[in-house]
Amino acid sequence: MGHMTSEHRPALPATPPLTERQEARRRRILHASAQLAGRGGFDAVQMREVAELSNVALGTLYRYFPSKIHLLVATMQDQLQHMHTTLRKRPPTESDPGARVAQTLMRAFRAMQREPHLADAMVRALTFADRSVSPEVDTVSRLTTAIILDAMGLDSAATPEQLSAVRVIEHTWHSALITWLSGRASIAQVKIDIETVCRLIELTGPQRPE
Amino acid sequence: MGHMTSEHRPALPATPPLTERQEARRRRILHASAQLAGRGGFDAVQMREVAELSNVALGTLYRYFPSKIHLLVATMQDQLQHMHTTLRKRPPTESDPGARVAQTLMRAFRAMQREPHLADAMVRALTFADRSVSPEVDTVSRLTTAIILDAMGLDSAATPEQLSAVRVIEHTWHSALITWLSGRASIAQVKIDIETVCRLIELTGPQRPE
DNA sequence: ATCGGTTCTGTAACTTGTTCTAGATTAGCG
DNA sequence: CGCTAATCTAGAACAAGTTACAGAACCGAT
16 A cells, blocks of 8 residues: 655655654764764764663664764764754855855855864764675765765756765865864864865866856 | 983884894795785684794894784885885876876785785784884875886975875775775776876876966 | 564673773882 | 893783663654
């Protein structure tokens, strides 16, 4: 009896609909994860502590998130959603697409500077994830791409070259974050790297001026 | 007791000279690490196995490499040295600096395709490393920079802009590798990303004012 | 309200990175 | 050579991620 509930299954193996209590549990878990991560970074997110803090048994935690990496990547999804809606409220002011992307990424970067431990936990999990987490990491990647494309302010679809540039920007964004988080690059350095890579956008097949 | 010779300096610099047997032990450890990594990637490098395979006690292994991450980053240093000398023997044939860098990185990439498990172990360790491994990761970064600068064929010193471009290329290189290793990007995709980012070099010519 | 299957809980066990300890071995030096 | 300090070995012990399992609680359908 497949009713017509809003159920699209393009990718994931049909997430069974969660009851209210289950949704609440999921929330509590993600909240506890972000809280612990914000306090002490990747290492401070200990599965036993997450379970206790969210009033859930350890086994249940693992039923919701099959590994610590899954949990932290899901936490990043959550935070990115917030970031995306926040950024949409105040679109970048620059006129150049490249400059707009750089401005947006620097805003995101400043948000991370406010919670460096949380950023550490999420980014480390993201880059450490192996194939078993690919779908979730891909979701994060798509979110990041959406944020960048938003910043570019494209009316029409992006060209393949532009998409390549966006992917390179994402690469630089993640890797620059890592070097900053591990203390091997300064904030100024990250800024320069972001601005440098955003110049790629100017190079690519620009939207034809009308 | 307190002799003038540097004894247990908590800091980085002066590695006390190793005896021959110690040098041999270090070699055996690195060899065992690469061997296990080549077989099954990051997870297959288990400290107890490394110790046994290199005929060294577990405590000794930890004296030489204070963590699994340190060990794998050192393994990467080792492999990169090889790669550097190998690449030097056959410099890139392209004429454009950007194309030369892309060609060189694609060669390195093909080498990794021959040992994907080893690449996995090394790259995952590199990006997962925290502050305690910063000096070692920095060494790897300097090696990579040297390879890229070599490929550019610079006679004189690079300009700051060029150095920024090189850093962005490094970011892209690492991150693209990760997406490939975790199965989220194809080999062709990585190639495109490398070629895309290498276009930055053309932008930053030292003898080009505009 | 009751039944049957699923989910959740509490807890123990297992895995692997890391630390610690006591004794054997080695290196450097007079 | 013989001494002393450093290093190495073997093994236990600890920490945190992960798995396993028995019983309680919950959900949906009858």
